[in-house]
Amino acid sequence: MTRTVKCPGCGGPSLYAPENRWRPFCSERCRTADLGAWAEDRYRLPAESQEADGLPGDTPAPAAPDDSGRPRGDF
Ligand SMILES: [Zn+2]
Numbered sequence: 001m002t003r004t005v006k007c008p009g010c011g012g013p014s015l016y017a018p019e020n021r022w023r024p025f026c027s028e029r030c031r032t033a034d035l036g037a038w039a040e041d042r043y044r045l046p047a048e049s050q051e052a053d054g055l056p057g058d059t060p061a062p063a064a065p066d067d068s069g070r071p072r073g074d075f
Contacts, residue, residue, distance in 0.1 A: 009034045 005023070007014035009030025016023050025031035 003016045004013045005016045006012075007024065007026040007030050009025050009027075012026055014020065014022075014024055014026035014030075020026075022028050022031045025034065
């Protein structure tokens with residue numbers, strides 16, 4: 001006995017059964033997309049989190065100050 005529900009992500013049929021680990025979504029893609037949009041829309045943090053997880057050694061090094069475009073007042 002299987003039950004099919006409407007996937008909140010794409011609107012397509014989604015198998016509502018224990019074997020569908022993404023239920024009520026039809027797939028991981030729909031679930032991730034929905035959660036991502038939900039988190040972005042309603043849980044947008046006021047400050048950017050500087051925690052980069054999963055990417056060790058990818059922290060951008062502070063570059064030399066770029067003074068191009070800086071107004072010069074010495075002429
Ligand atoms: Zn879907």
